[in-house]
Amino acid sequence: MSGDDSLRVVFARHRWRLLLAVVLLLVTMLAGIGLLGLSGGFLTAAALAGALGAGATFNFFSPSAGIRALTLVRIASRYFEKLVGHDATLRIARDLRVWFFRRALPLAPARLGGTRTGELLARLMSDIGEVDGLLVRAVGPLLALAGSALATIAVAACIHWPAAALLLLLSLLVGIGVPVLAVRHGDAGEAARALHRTRLRALAYEGLEGAADLAALGALDDWRARVEGAARQLAGDDHRRRGRLIAGNVLHSACAGLGLLAMLWLALSAFQDGRIEAPLAATLVFLTVALLEVAAGCGLAWQALQSARISAARLRAIVEQPPSVVDPASPHSLPEPPATLSFEQVVFAWPGETRRLLDGIDLQLRPGERIAIRGDSGCGKTTLSALLLRLWDPQQGSVRWGGVDLREVAQDDWHRRVAWLPQGAPVFAGSIADNLRLGDPQADEARLWAVLEQVRLGEWARHQGGLSAWVGENGATMSAGQARRLAMARALLRDAPLMVLDEPTEGLDVDTADALLVDLAQALGPRSLLMITHGHLPEGVVHRQYRLQSGRLMPETGEVRSQVIEPS
Structure with a gap:
């Protein structure tokens, strides 16, 4: 500063x-x-x-x-x-x-x-x-x-x-x-x-x-x-x-x-x-x-x-702590979607540590593709999403959008292209509409109701009294699963070509989680999806599933092959 x-x-x-x-x-x-x-x-x-x-x-x-x-x-x-x-x-x-x-x-x-x-x-x-x-x-x-x-x-x-x-x-x-x-x-x-x-x-x-x-x-x-x-x-x-x-x-x-x-x-x-x-x-x-x-x-x-x-x-x-990333003096413009997100030989270790959480990651997410990444706790899944969001920059390699290195663009410009649902996404004290409009301040009531139906919260919202119903501090009037779905609806409202989800079904029972993921896949439309999850995924929700282990991506089948995703 x-x-x-x-x-x-x-x-x-x-x-x-x-x-x-x-x-x-x-x-x-x-x-x-x-x-x-x-x-x-x-x-x-x-x-x-x-x-x-x-x-x-x-x-x-x-x-x-x-x-x-x-x-x-x-x-x-x-x-x-x-x-x-x-x-x-x-x-x-x-x-x-x-x-x-x-x-x-x-x-x-x-x-x-x-x-x-x-x-x-x-x-x-x-x-x-x-x-x-x-x-x-x-x-x-x-x-x-x-x-x-x-x-x-x-x-x-x-x-x-x-x-x-x-x-x-x-x-x-x-x-x-x-x-x-x-x-x-x-x-x-x-x-x-x-x-x-x-x-x-x-x-x-x-x-x-x-x-x-x-x-x-x-x-x-x-x-x-x-x-x-x-x-x-x-x-x-x-x-x-x-x-x-x-x-x-x-x-x-x-x-x-x-x-x-x-x-x-x-x-x-x-x-x-x-x-x-x-x-x-x-x-x-x-x-x-x-x-x-x-x-x-x-x-x-x-x-x-x-x-x-x-x-x-x-x-x-x-x-006055130094920021983890710094915007370039002359930022480049990002290509308009559709564009491919790619990780190219990405290496990352946390400051002060020698262990590489990511060790030569290669990955491509093409427009409209949906990918799930699994792995044990601490293996680097959330770190991968942090590099995608440019909360940190890789020590080696690059993360690119449409061929442009994210280090060469302004953070605000890149963040406008991403909808992020983090693990433990908060529900803020306010009404249902207040929470949803954090994703899109200009959304009208018809769109808010539509997205609530997509995440199966429409009936609950009507029972609470509508969009103006108060959800309480940290979503005190909601169950953990309802709070998670409301946060997902907020992410869906964001008009971004890329969605990043971190454990989107946490707190939901199996049937509700499966139904929610199927509805999510349909609601995404042409948007790309990178999902970090431990849970079971119903058929058709994603095109590819990978496991992150020892800093490298492997196909979910366990057979090691090229980490670059082929077009579906």
């Missing part, structure tokens, strides 16, 4: 909203600091005027007007800062998820096949949740605090420059020194926390998905114990995280107390020496109080920054 699709670009897309949120936060902080400083000076002047008697005077109207103005500004800026900040955060959260899916989907299923679904869910939920508030919860407050500190120091310098020097020292101490000291060993802790959070989510997800199997095997207690163990680990991480934050707050309070005493001594000394008036001395003290108060959240911001960095690294670890 290019740098144009990085995390930085996601945030840059909302830079003006984020900048406005930071400015509004800065205005809120400045209004609060100014309000406390002005109020302190005003109250001191009023108290002194009252103590000195009727002859004493002080400016009442200007400070009181300033106090009212700052109060209104603080209320308004705080409201709009929350509004704009939350709006920016929600937009970033949306775009981060889109970014993650856009970057991760090309890696599926080849690169993501080794990542647990629960772990991907944790990256999608928890890690993005940490990253989406990076600027609003971490960088924004730190920038606004820096701006507030500079403004406060500038005001103090106009009153008494030693006070400004003290405020600069305090700002560096409580804004950078103390928080960095509190989180200095936090990277390892945040990484462990993210790992344990992922493990807990993965266990919870997988346990809920496999609850029936766990109950049948009597393994529920063991699963609960593992979940509780993961929860205790995460709770321990959170406890240590809070401990670091509390330690930082304690250190902040100690520094703030000493700094405030130093400012009080400095202001009183300056007043006693006649260098500043009493109201200005009080203003310096109250400005210090206000600045220390807004700096109290600095530790939380630094911790949020640390957590977001770890989570961003975890997201990049997923999406």
Whole structure:
């Protein structure tokens, strides 16, 4: 992927909203600091005027007007800062998820096949949740605090420059020194926390998905114990995280107390020496109080920054994996069907392994031909379909369509010519029509009913209430066989010249499976078929049957002969 699709670009897309949120936060902080400083000076002047008697005077109207103005500004800026900040955060959260899916989907299923679904869910939920508030919860407050500190120091310098020097020292101490000291060993802790959070989510997800199997095997207690163990680990991480934050707050309070005493001594000394008036001395003290108060959240911001960095690294670890296949810089056009699919001396071994799953495969599938490939589990049947789908490229040899090597064409162009029914094809939460139209979004109801009849689901669909009937999460209202047939109907709807089926009759009884395969052969029309199966095939469903063994194709009769299919 290019740098144009990085995390930085996601945030840059909302830079003006984020900048406005930071400015509004800065205005809120400045209004609060100014309000406390002005109020302190005003109250001191009023108290002194009252103590000195009727002859004493002080400016009442200007400070009181300033106090009212700052109060209104603080209320308004705080409201709009929350509004704009939350709006920016929600937009970033949306775009981060889109970014993650856009970057991760090309890696599926080849690169993501080794990542647990629960772990991907944790990256999608928890890690993005940490990253989406990076600027609003971490960088924004730190920038606004820096701006507030500079403004406060500038005001103090106009009153008494030693006070400004003290405020600069305090700002560096409580804004950078103390928080960095509190989180200095936090990277390892945040990484462990993210790992344990992922493990807990993965266990919870997988346990809920496999609850029936766990109950049948009597393994529920063991699963609960593992979940509780993961929860205790995460709770321990959170406890240590809070401990670091509390330690930082304690250190902040100690520094703030000493700094405030130093400012009080400095202001009183300056007043006693006649260098500043009493109201200005009080203003310096109250400005210090206000600045220390807004700096109290600095530790939380630094911790949020640390957590977001770890989570961003975890997201990049997923999406920055190299893809298993890459489109050519100048893709060739594929010939229009009918065309022959051919495997020519194809050799393939999984990365990091020396055993060749496919060792010199030669195969031709001509237009309208139907082939079945059998073999023991792990012999390479699904790998053969993965090369056909160009999820991987062969190490030697080539896969061609109409004589064009698939490595020379765009993946999207090739995938439009293939209808794929994988083993364990999902049924999505939605209606019957929603699931079917994934195969052809433009299909009308007549075509949907026709394909349901082809896979013998018409009567079931009418009994459920028609095409708008809800099938439930993962097809909860369907049997395994019905879910399989619905997925097959979805594949049949796809207008592609080549259909690839992986165990299409899994979960069906023998009679229904045979009837379904016969109907499938009739429904295919001129389309070609490559079927991977363990089951018995009725007469006439396919033209050729092959067994994949030791990396080579052999005729189903067991007699080794040429692997190139002759035209029927």
